[in-house]
Amino acid sequence: MKVLMILPDGSLPVANKWFWLASEWANLGVVTIVVHCLIGVRDRLDDKRRRLEVLNVELEQSNVELAAREEEIAHQNEELQSQTEELEQQSEELRQQAEELEQQGSDLQELNRELMRREKGLETLLHSGRWMRGDMSESYVMSGVCQAALQILDDVAVAEVVAVRKGAYEVWGDCGFGMRGRMDDGITFEQAFGCLAAESERTAGLDDIRQRSDLRFPASRAGRPLVAAIASPVWYEGEVVATLCIYSVEPREWTEHDFSITEWLASQGALALQSIRVQKELETRRRDAENAALQKSQFLAAVSHDVRTPANAISLLAELVERATTDPQQSHRIPELARSLWANARSLVDLVSDVLDLTRLDSGAADLHLTEFPLLELIDAEVFQAETTAVGKGLTIAKVVPSHSVRLLTDRTKLKRVIANLLSNAVKFTERGGVRVECTVGEEVRISIADTGIGIPGDAVDKVFDEFFQLRNPERNREKGAGLGLAICRRLVATLGCTLSLDSVVGAGSTFTLIIPKELVAKPVIADAENSPEARRDHRMQGLRVLLVEDNQVTRAAVEELLSGEGAKVTAAGDGQSALAFLENANFDVLLLDLNLPDMDGAGVLQRVSESGQVLHRKIVISGDARPERLIEVTKLGADEVLAKPVSLARIRAAILKDGASSDQNGLSTTT
Incomplete structure (x- = not known):
């Protein structure tokens, strides 16, 4: 403790002054020291504070990182817990799968046993499945x-x-x-x-x-x-x-x-x-095809034989005719040779026509041309045609028909051919006795043609309808035909919707019966005078003006000569343009027209005639193309009749002189 001594006057003693000063300096030094120490302490404290702040910052960062670590650990704990749950679930699923596998194993064993049974059954099926x-x-x-x-x-x-x-x-x-x-x-x-x-x-x-x-x-x-x-x-x-x-x-x-x-x-x-x-x-079917192929080979062989025979005869006869025309001593033989030549040519034409007819019928191209006509007239006409051959052989043809008229609604041409073929065969294969034609009418019409010929053995009854089958004709005598008539009849009858039966006794004769169903019978009429033979007028060709259009020179010359011999005035044209020129400059009664012309189709000629308005008594087409669509075409163009080649003078004359000819549903009368 510092003690100051003060004098009464209030002053200090000198000694005290120096002491006081020393004390003050001492105090000041102490204070200075203290201050210096305080400053040092403060600096140290500031340094510690700074270090503490750094440590606090680091601690805060550590706390943040620790919090993040704790959060991450917590998240990992959650994931571990979830994985644990998943593992527990998977463990449960594995247990269930193990149970299912165990059940499936049992099922597979049963299925395996069943598959073995099926395999064995399939083996049996495969074995028997041959x-x-x-x-x-x-x-x-x-x-x-x-x-x-x-x-x-x-x-x-x-x-x-x-x-x-x-x-x-x-x-x-x-x-x-x-x-x-x-x-x-x-x-x-x-x-x-x-x-x-x-x-x-x-x-x-x-x-x-x-x-x-x-x-x-x-x-x-x-x-x-x-x-x-x-x-x-x-x-x-x-x-x-x-x-x-x-x-x-x-x-x-x-x-x-x-x-x-x-x-x-x-x-x-x-x-x-x-x-x-x-x-x-x-x-x-394979066997049928093989048989058909064999029959086809036999058919072609027979056709080849039957074509070569008359063709060879025609060639030889033509040579004989040529010699006879140059040798006066042989000229008397010309008519006989000509008749033989005509007969062989007719035979060849008939054969080719029959083969073409068979082909057309087998291809399904046989269309029906329905007309209504009197049946008895058709039978009379065919019996009249067959009587010439029958009388020549000393045979008789008896005819038994109803007293009343019977009219049919069917294809007259095809039915006519069937009856003609049956009559021709009956006369051809009968040497003694005769032929009986009988027509009976009930619910159906039956036409029986019986002969007293050689008869047909039982094993040959079905074969007589085959192509080129001829009983007792191994040499294929052409006078007995080509063996195609009954084959054609069978196809025509089927096309008409009729039936054909055969009864035969060897040595006693044969009976062919054609049955026409009632659907083809037209309503009966009291009289048929208009179409009866007696009602037909006798036409003559004398003076008839005929335009003949034919591109084949030989055919054109032959028809022209034959018609001229009948008294007709014939103008001949070899092509369509010439025919049209004749028609423009002259009038004609009859047009005989071939369809296949070198410069134009014959249908074009008909078209021009129709457009010109020229009136012709008859427009007759002569062609080898007798397809149904072709017939319809020429009918629409005004043709009155179609004659299918080959034709004879008698057929041409009949077509020219025909009056009131029957026609089919297209208005066309077709002659084959």
Whole structure:
């Protein structure tokens, strides 16, 4: 403690002054030291504060990082917890999968056993499925299907395929009845369980036969009785033809699986049945095709022979005629040679025409041209034609026809040819006695042509309608024809919708009967005077103006000469333009027109004639093109008649002089 001494006057003593000063300096030094220490402490404190601030910052950063770490750890803990839960769930799923695998393993074992059964059944089907061969029997294949059924389905003892037959219990195949076989207990199809599947056209199952006292099951001679059954229909061409029946010796509740297998096996049976029958049909068709090819070869050989024979005769006769014209001593033979030449040419033309007719009929190109006409007139005309040949052989033709008129509505030309061929054959193959033509009318019209000829053996009755078949004519004598007449008749009769039958006794004769159905008979009329032969007027060709249009020079010259010989005035043109020029400069009564001209179609000539307004008594087309569409075309252009080549003078004259000719539905009269 510092003590100051103060004088009474208030001043300090000198000593005290210096002491005081020293004290002050000491205090000041102390203060300075203290201040300096304080400043040092403050600096140290500031330094520590700064360090502490840095540490606080670092601590705060560490806290932030620690908080982040804690958050991350918490998140990881959540993920670990979630993974733990997932692992627990997966563990549960694995346990369930293990149980399922265990169940699937059991199911696979059962499925494997079933697959083995099916494999064995399929092997059986494949073995019996060689039904793709045509020689495999239906019974063998159906028994294979039954065997497969027993191998595929569990707890079944017997299987059978039963045909759907009223009353009869016809088994196509079976399996499981044992060595001693099945019992024949007189069961009918209506009593069988398979009848239910056939009637309902669906698969049916019966758990216990005691539920249906009206049904009966088949039974084996040895073994337990059958109690349950399942049956499925077997289809063929849209109809149930059989049923596959599978039986069990124990009551059984049939499952959907059993229904599916049974239906599948029934479909296999249907496929087998179809394959067998298709193969058999193909085999039949193959044999038919081979026979047809053989017949075609024989047909061509016969045609070749029959064409060469008259062609060769024509060539030789032409040479003889040429020699006779240059040798006066042989000139008297010219008429005879000409007749022989004409006969052979006619024979060749007839043969070619018959072959063409056969081809046209077989190709389905035989269209019907319906007309209404009197049948008795047609029969009279054909009998008149045949009488010339019959009288020459010393034969008679008796005719028995109804007293009243009979009119038909059909193709007159085709029916005429059938009757003509039958009459011609009757006269041709009869040497003694005669021919009888009889027409009877009831619900149908029957035309019988009977002869007293050689007759036809029973084994040849069906063959006489084949091409080139000629009984007792191995040398193919052309005087007995080419053997195509009856073949053509058979096709024409089918085209007309009629039937043709044959009755024959060897040595006594043959009777061909043509049956015309009532649908072709027109309503009867009281009189037919207009179309009777007596009502026809006698026309003459004297002075008729005829324009002949024909590009073939030989044909043109021959027709011109023949018509001129009949008194007609013939103008001939070789092409269409020449014909049109003649028509513009002169008037004609008759136009004879060929269709196939070198410069234009004959239809064009008809068109120009129609447009010109020139009136012609008859417009007659002569052509080798007698197709139905061609006939319709020329009819629309005004043609009155078509003559199919080859033609004779008699046919041309008849066509020119025809008055009130019958026509078909197109207004066209066609002559062949």
